[in-house]
Amino acid sequence: MTPEELSAAISACLTQAVAAGEITVDVPDNVRVERPKSREHGDWATNIALQLGKKAGMAPRDFAQLLARRLAEVPGVGAVDIAGPGFLNITLDAAAAGELARTIVEAGKQYGRNETLAGHTVNMEFVSANPTGPLHIGHTRWAALGDAIARVLRASGADVTSEYYINDAGNQMNVFARSVYNRMHGQPVPEGGYPGEYIKDLADIVEAQAPELKGQEEDAVLAQIRELAYKAQLEDIKKTLADFGVSFDVFFSETALHEGGAVADAVARLREQGHIFDQEGAVWLRTTDFGDDKDRVLIRANGEPTYFAADAAYYLSKKDRGFEEKIYLLGADHHGYVNRLKAIAACAGDDKDKNIEVLIGQLISVNGAKLSKRAGNIIELRDLIDWIGADALRYSLARFPADSPISLDPELLKKNTNDNPVFYVQYAHARSAAAARNAAAKNVTRDSFDAGLLTDPTENELLAVLGQYPSVVAGAAEFREPHRIARYLEQVAGAYHSWYAATRITPVGEDEAVAQVHSSRLWLNDATTQVLANGLELLGVSAPERM
Template sequence: MRVTPEQLAAAIHAVLTEAAASGDLALAEADVPAVEALRVERPRSREHGDWASNVAMQLAKRAGMPPRRLAELVSPRLEDVAGVAAVDVAGPGFLNITLDAASAGELARSIVEAGPAYGRNDTMAGRIINLEFVSANPTGPLHIGHTRWAALGDALHRLLAASGADVTAEHYTNDAGAQTMRLATSVLARARGEEVPEGGYAGDYVDALAEQVQQARPDLLSLPEEEALEVCRDTGMALQVAANEQTLTDFHVTFDVWFSEKSLHDAGAVAQAVDRLREQGHVYDADGAVWLRTTDFGDDKDRVLIRANGEPTYFAADCAYYLSKKDRGFPEKVYMLGADHHGYVGRLKAIAACAGDDPETNIEVLIGQLINISGERMGRRRGNAVYLSDLLDWIGADPIRYSLGRFPADTPLDLDGEELRKRSNDNPVFYVQYAHARTCNVARLAGEDGVRREDGFDPALLDHPTESVLLAALGDFPRVVAQAAQLREPHRVARYLEDLAGHFHKWYDECRVRPMSAEEEITDLHRTRLWLNDAMRQVLANGLDLLGVSAPERM
């Protein structure tokens, strides 16, 4: 049987309860921690066993005995649990638990049978989250500044869903405000063959938009100025949003909701938001303008909602957007913003507080640092813009996504594009993808030799040192996924996959899945190792999928 950490926690609970009931432990049964509160984790060193618990140190004071003595009381009782080979007491009272080979090896079959579901967990079940990321102005193509949050935001979306959360990925399109008219004047100028006016948008994409708008409206140049500008604005933005959505799709990023800022203004939601916040008692009038008293909640200054000329500010739209998320039933709202948005943290949390929410639980603002991708291709680019579509053509989605995914978001990055393109073990994405492709090749060749999983499985045979290490790593995957989701750190999955690939390559070098020759008899050892190989393949595929990276079968 496979022994899980949950089963070990239940066994520890049973042992403690029994010891308390018999009087061996000076502890009331009611004081024994619940199973859910008993932590069973992987030890830092594989030499310390398969699992470890610090329960003795947790309960020593309450039980009135030194933690090591309490651990020595628990240890022999745990050794009687089926599937447990040994329980050692270490240091001040750690319980280091080693499973027998059969119990550890059973994990291989469990993973294969679970398939894509392995690693998924319910640690965030019941939580409803709105996750907003990228949120670009539709006035130009997505650029390098959007790339990091596109990769990390989508990976976090996948991790939260894999951990049981009901999560909605949302893109907030800033299609209202002065920048939209700057796009309109730029597109119309290029359609007329004129230079872009000062302060407008330049670049080949503006020429392309002008051509596409004219194709959609052949009468564009004969329209009155105001109408022509309106056509260039609305059609140009719609075309750019569609282009950006396609670029994100090429980057393996999809959104559940594309939310329009303009829709807030058109529906009167901005004015309604001001009224609602006024009812909460946080809005006041001064100097002809309407203000939100955000300093009451830690902001460095109060914010203007309606200017003296009657025009709403961007901040007013931010308030309306927050209230929209609240009204749509999202208790938790996660904003993923760029490095130039540090100043938004306080004001967004102040919006939540002014709206009657708890800024510590109802809103979370993540700030990502800038990245730079250098290389020969970048030296040949024209202009100052570095577009995501150019990066995809040059490097490809997988290397970019994996390379961005393997670092914490708050770490500034300077990546070498040429290095990301290399097919060598020095390139982390190649190293992990190659491990997956190798597992596929092992299974393919084993099948040609007549090794079939369904013909046998004896988990006790998986007793080679490299197999116990590999099984321990495979068993840790669900914990890594849950922790990465909870901490909002997809890089934990990437680093785990790299370690796992290393364990696999060592196992591959020392253990044979296929018979050495046609004369060698196929045994349950070959078949059982095929189960382990295929378990490895499944975990690599599941982990890469959480990062939005493909798992190739051949390389």
């Protein structure tokens, strides 16, 4: 019996009690069950009697007694005890608890996936680094977290489009192009330009693709150099992201907003909404009506649009493309963007508390990390991947809430010890895969299964932990917190290692015959393998079968 099945059983008992006239109360769609802090208090607990007792005009403990009598008759429920003012502690019989192993194995990759966010259409934008240089440590956290959040949202039924906003407009691109031009001609870096060695690499690429551009006046060739260097740098960014296991459904160009007239259209639409005013020759959006600290200029007095105008046009583009919910993942230095982005949503006629969500991530540091020789003044993501490994880096970044600063210890993350969280979890998966191979060598198969044979205390504990996985996934999606998955997988690994040490999947020695208990334990072993693999996949981390 899964926690979801137990929740449904409790709801059914409540419905039956209402139909029998024993209680008068609205039965909730979902009854929350959770693991009690002490295993002596049963397998699962619920406080539903405390929630509904007074509404039913009863003392919560009396309500609990009425519900306990019905629950005790549910197949698979071994015992129901009432604690304190009305907590229900529920113990499943061994067979009902053990059936979860079969459920997980048969569900395979689908186990844990749910429909709690079905019907939600989400655009999630993250990373969105300027295409003027390589990805660096500042982008690393959102690459890992953003991709993991998108994965858990999809696992909970949401329709998610991951999007990378390419800031390829504005003066920065001209400075970028001049930097490449100067490198092509052996000239110093222009004022405010980009000094890294990667600029020399881009200059070589541009010269190889269009040798006729070298030696000409800057003004005559700058646009062509900008386009070629930009495309080469964007491909480098995409390659680095791919090496990190991150892919995007859409790469959206800021330039396309301007060239397609989206910025002018956005101003016109916002004016129709009644939130635009003109002052001193400039066009303003009255964002203070919706919590911003000051109104924002959209079009300067000289007729030039601001970055904020592009932000407004971009938001409206997402809305026009059918995304009811827009999630922005921004860096630690973007706190000031929260209210202004929400104000854009409100000015566009959306609900700023429902249609837009802005997540701010804190900085990370890596002990001993060195500035990139190629980029010169940053720590490149590429170098971190080569040094620490994509798996260790992604797992570690997903293991903490986004709003908490992180300091990573690369030497720890490269150790094959239980002190290294990613090794601890991956080793549990590899160990369970090895156990299955050993079982096959000893002729232990899953041809038979008797859930009632899984009676060892460590089996009860492991089954209970495995049963929590669907609710952990749903919670991670609801709160945009993939660290819940990582911390949960460490619990699974701990429970598995304890079970592995206490029981045997294969017969001992040559004299012991293969018995049904061995086959039944293989089901539990393989169920653990599946949950670990499913959870690691949501974090974008591999599940090795050998280590």
